[in-house]
Amino acid sequence: MDALLSVRDLAVHYRTAVGPVRAVDGASFDVPARSIVGLVGESGCGKSTLGRALMGVMPRSASIAAGSAVFEGRDLVTLSPAERRKLLWRRMAFVPQTAMNALDPVQRLGAQMLEVLVERGGLSRAAAGARAAELFALVGLDAGRLRDWPHQFSGGMRQRASIALALALNPALLIADEPVTALDVIVQRQVLDVMRELQSRLGLSMILVTHDVAVVAYACDRVVVMYAGRVVESGPVRAVLEAPLHPYTMGLMNAFPDLERAGGELVPIEGSPPSLLHPPAGCRFAARCPFVSSRCTEDPVLVEQSADHHVACWRAAEAPALRPLASEATTWSNIAKDATWSR
Amino acid sequence: MVAMIAANDLVKAFPASRRMRDVLRGHRPVLRAVNGVSLEVAAGRALGIVGESGCGKTTTARLLLRLEEATSGTVLFEGQNVSALRGAALLPFRSRVQLVFQNPFDAMNPRFTIRRSLTEPLRNFGLAPEEWEARIREAMARVRLDPPEAYLDRHPHELSGGQLQRVVLARALVTHPRAIIADEPVSMLDVSVRAGVLNVLRRARDELQLAAIYISHDLALIRYVCEDVAVMYLGRIVESGPTAEVIAAPAHPYTRALVAAVPVPRVDQDRGDLPIKGGLPDQMNQPSGCAFRDRCPAAFARCAEEAPPLRTIAPGRHAACHLA
Ligand SMILES: Nc1ncnc2c1ncn2[C@@H]1O[C@H](COP(=O)(O)OP(=O)(O)OP(=O)(O)O)[C@@H](O)[C@H]1O
Ligand SMILES: Nc1ncnc2c1ncn2[C@@H]1O[C@H](COP(=O)(O)OP(=O)(O)OP(=O)(O)O)[C@@H](O)[C@H]1O
Ligand code: SF4
Ligand code: SF4
Ligand SMILES: [Mg+2]
Ligand SMILES: [Mg+2]
Numbered sequence: 001m002d003a004l005l006s007v008r009d010l011a012v013h014y015r016t017a018v019g020p021v022r023a024v025d026g027a028s029f030d031v032p033a034r035s036i037v038g039l040v041g042e043s044g045c046g047k048s049t050l051g052r053a054l055m056g057v058m059p060r061s062a063s064i065a066a067g068s069a070v071f072e073g074r075d076l077v078t079l080s081p082a083e084r085r086k087l088l089w090r091r092m093a094f095v096p097q098t099a100m101n102a103l104d105p106v107q108r109l110g111a112q113m114l115e116v117l118v119e120r121g122g123l124s125r126a127a128a129g130a131r132a133a134e135l136f137a138l139v140g141l142d143a144g145r146l147r148d149w150p151h152q153f154s155g156g157m158r159q160r161a162s163i164a165l166a167l168a169l170n171p172a173l174l175i176a177d178e179p180v181t182a183l184d185v186i187v188q189r190q191v192l193d194v195m196r197e198l199q200s201r202l203g204l205s206m207i208l209v210t211h212d213v214a215v216v217a218y219a220c221d222r223v224v225v226m227y228a229g230r231v232v233e234s235g236p237v238r239a240v241l242e243a244p245l246h247p248y249t250m251g252l253m254n255a256f257p258d259l260e261r262a263g264g265e266l267v268p269i270e271g272s273p274p275s276l277l278h279p280p281a282g283c284r285f286a287a288r289c290p291f292v293s294s295r296c297t298e299d300p301v302l303v304e305q306s307a308d309h310h311v312a313c314w315r316a317a318e319a320p321a322l323r324p325l326a327s328e329a330t331t332w333s334n335i336a337k338d339a340t341w342s343r
Numbered sequence: 344m345v346a347m348i349a350a351n352d353l354v355k356a357f358p359a360s361r362r363m364r365d366v367l368r369g370h371r372p373v374l375r376a377v378n379g380v381s382l383e384v385a386a387g388r389a390l391g392i393v394g395e396s397g398c399g400k401t402t403t404a405r406l407l408l409r410l411e412e413a414t415s416g417t418v419l420f421e422g423q424n425v426s427a428l429r430g431a432a433l434l435p436f437r438s439r440v441q442l443v444f445q446n447p448f449d450a451m452n453p454r455f456t457i458r459r460s461l462t463e464p465l466r467n468f469g470l471a472p473e474e475w476e477a478r479i480r481e482a483m484a485r486v487r488l489d490p491p492e493a494y495l496d497r498h499p500h501e502l503s504g505g506q507l508q509r510v511v512l513a514r515a516l517v518t519h520p521r522a523i524i525a526d527e528p529v530s531m532l533d534v535s536v537r538a539g540v541l542n543v544l545r546r547a548r549d550e551l552q553l554a555a556i557y558i559s560h561d562l563a564l565i566r567y568v569c570e571d572v573a574v575m576y577l578g579r580i581v582e583s584g585p586t587a588e589v590i591a592a593p594a595h596p597y598t599r600a601l602v603a604a605v606p607v608p609r610v611d612q613d614r615g616d617l618p619i620k621g622g623l624p625d626q627m628n629q630p631s632g633c634a635f636r637d638r639c640p641a642a643f644a645r646c647a648e649e650a651p652p653l654r655t656i657a658p659g660r661h662a663a664c665h666l667a
Binding site for chain 1: 395537608612614
C-alpha cells in the first residue's frame with residue numbers, strides 16, 4: 001500500500017509525580033496518500049497526544065517511549081530535532097484542538113498570516129501578502145476580511161482561518177484535532193465540506209481527530225478507533241462502520257442517536273475507560289465488554305482480520321454473531337451490574 | 344388541558360455595545376435576543392428547542408425560569424402568570440421548575456459530597472428532615488445510580504462525567520418538580536455515556552409526568568427525547584410541530600437546512616450542497632422582511648417587504664414562511 005505515514009507500536013508517555021501516564025501505548029495504523037483518516041475514541045483515550053507526538057509538538061513531560069512513525073520514507077521518531085523542524089509546517093501541519101481560540105485577539109488576521117508566512121516559510125512580505133489572499137480564498141473566506149480582527153469572525157470562520165494558516169506552506173499531511181467539535185451542525189458541515197474539497201483539490205492527506213462517528217462517516221475515507229491508548233480497530237470507513245469487528249466500535253455505533261432511525265432506547269456503553277496510569281493487564285476494554293471471555297486476560301494483538309480491516313479482539317471472528325447482541329441495551333447493562341468500574 | 348408551562352410573546356432586548364456616535368445622537372441600540380416567542384408544554388410531554396448558536400435558546404430558557412427579566416411578554420406556570428412574582432413569592436415556582444446545566448462539573452459545588460448537594464434543595468424547599476433520606480434515595484434510583492451508598496459520600500471529582508450529570512439530574516428531581524428545563528444536557532459528555540443520560544431523562548419525564556424542555560443544536564438528539572420541536576432563528580420560532588413530522592417534511596427552508604446538516608453515523612449519506620447560504624447575519628443589521636431572506640435559497644420579492652408570521656399550516660404544525 002502506498003502509505004504516506006506508517007505508525008507502528010507507537011508509545012507516548014507523560015512523566016508525572018505518581019508515575020508515567022501511558023497516554024499512547026502501542027498504536028499502529030497507516031495514512032495512505034490522498035486520504036482522510038478519522039481518529040475516533042472517547043475523551044482521554046490519547047488522540048491529541050498521538051497527533052502532537054506525530055507533529056513533534058509535545059509538552060516537556062511527554063516523550064516517545066517506543067515505536068516508529070515513517071513519514072515519506074523517514075522515521076520521525078529517530079529524526080534530530082533540527083530535521084523535524086524542517087518538516088513542521090512544510091511537509092506536515094497541525095490544527096490544534098484549541099486553534100479556534102488560539103488566534104491572537106489583538107492582531108488582525110492578515111498580520112497573523114503574514115507573520116507565519118514570513119517566519120515559517122521565508123516568503124518576502126509581498127509574496128506573503130498574495131499567498132495570504134490565496135489561502136483565504138482556498139478555505140472560502142473573502143480576502144477582504146484579512147483586515148478584520150478575530151472577534152469579528154464567527155466560530156466557523158475562525159476554524160477556516162486556522163486551517164488556512166496550517167496550509168500556508170503546502171504540507172502533504174494535515175492533522176486537525178477536533179476541528180468541528182465546538183461548531184453547530186450547519187457550520188460544522190460547511191467546515192467539513194471545505195476540508196474534503198481541499199483534500200481532493202490539493203491531493204493532501206489528513207488525520208481528522210474527533211469523538212463523533214457521524215463526522216467520520218461523513219468526511220473520512222478511513223477510520224482508526226482508539227481505546228485507552230491503543231488502536232483497537234482500523235480500516236476503510238465502510239468496512240469498519242457497517243461491519244464493526246470490535247465490541248467497542250459496535251458500542252459506539254449503537255450509542256449514537258440517528259436522525260433517520262426511529263424510537264427505541266439508545267444503548268450506552270456502561271462504565272468508563274481505565275486509568276492510563278495503571279492500565280489493566282489483558283484487553284483494556286474487558287471491564288466494559290459484554291463478550292469478555294477467559295482468553296481476554298491476555299492482551300489481544302492487532303491483526304488483519306480481513307483485507308485491510310484490522311482489529312485487536314480475541315473474538316473478532318465471531319463479530320457477525322456478536323453484532324446483533326451488541327445492539328440490545330440489556331447486553332451492556334448486565335455487565336454493569338457486576339462490574340467494579342464505578343470509579 | 345392547561346399547559347404546565349407556557350410563554351406568551353416573550354421578548355428580551357439587551358443593550359447592544361454602544362458606539363460613541365450613537366450615544367451622542369441619543370440612540371440606544373438593542374439586541375433582541377428573544378423576539379416574540381410563544382410556546383407551551385403539557386405534563387408528560389417534552390419540547391425540544393433547536394437552532395444555531397446565538398439564536399436565543401439559552402435566553403429563552405432563562406426567561407422561562409425567571410432568571411432573566413423579560414422586556415415584555417408573560418410566563419405561565421400551571422395557568423398562573425408568574426411574570427410579576429418577586430422575591431419570596433418566586434420560591435414555590437423555583438422549586439417546581441428545575442434547570443439542568445450543560446456542564447455537570449460547573450453545576451456542582453466541588454467541596455460538597457453528593458449527599459449534601461442533594462440535601463440542600465430539600466432544605467430550601469422546607470421538607471421535614473426525616474423525609475430527606477427517602478427522597479434522596481428515590482431520586483438516585485430514578486437516575487439509575489444504585490446502590491445510592493456507592494455514590495452519596497463521594498465528591499464530584501470522584502465521579503465520571505456521565506455519573507455526575509445523572510447526579511445533577513437527581514438534584515433537579517429531588518424536590519418533585521413539575522417541569523424541567525435542560526440546556527444542552529449532554530453536549531459535554533462522551534458519546535458512549537450520553538445515551539445513558541438521555542435514557543434516564545426520558546424515563547424520569549414519563550414516570551413523573553414532567554413537562555420538559557430540552558435545548559440543543561442537535562436534531563438527532565431532540566428527535567430521541569422530544570415529541571415536539573420548536574426551531575428558532577434570530578430570536579424567533581420559525582417552525583414548530585411534532586418532531587417526527589418536522590424532520591420528515593420540514594416546512595421552513597431553515598429547518599430543511601438544519602435537517603440536511605445533521606451528520607448520521609452511516610456511510611451512504613447525501614453529500615449534496617446544504618440548502619442555505621453563508622452564516623448568521625449581524626444581529627444588529629437583520630434583513631428587512633423575512634429575517635432568513637439573505638440565506639434562503641427560495642427567497643422572492645415579497646420576502647423583502649413582508650415578515651412572514653408564524654401561522655398554522657396543518658393540525659399541530661406552524662411555520663413562518665410565505666411559501667409554507
Ligand atoms: N501533560 C500531561 N501530563 C499527564 N497526563 C496527560 C497530559 N496530557 C494528557 N494527559 C493524559 O493523557 C491521556 C490522553 O490525553 P489526550 O489529551 O491525548 O486525550 P484525547 O483523546 O485527545 O481526549 P479529548 O477527546 O478529551 O481531547 C489522558 O488520560 C490525559 O489525562
Ligand atoms: N447578557 C447579555 N447581554 C447582551 N447580549 C446577550 C446577553 N446574553 C445573550 N446575549 C446575546 O443574545 C443572543 C442569543 O444568545 P443565547 O445565549 O440565548 O443563544 P443560544 O441560542 O443559547 O446560543 P448557543 O447555542 O451558542 O448557546 C446572542 O447574540 C448573544 O450574544
Ligand atoms: S478481547 Fe475480549 S474483552 Fe477485549 S473486546 Fe474482545 S471480547 Fe471483549
Ligand atoms: S419567507 Fe421567503 S425568505 Fe423567508 S423563509 Fe420563506 S421563502 Fe425564504
Ligand atoms: Mg484531545
Ligand atoms: Mg446556549
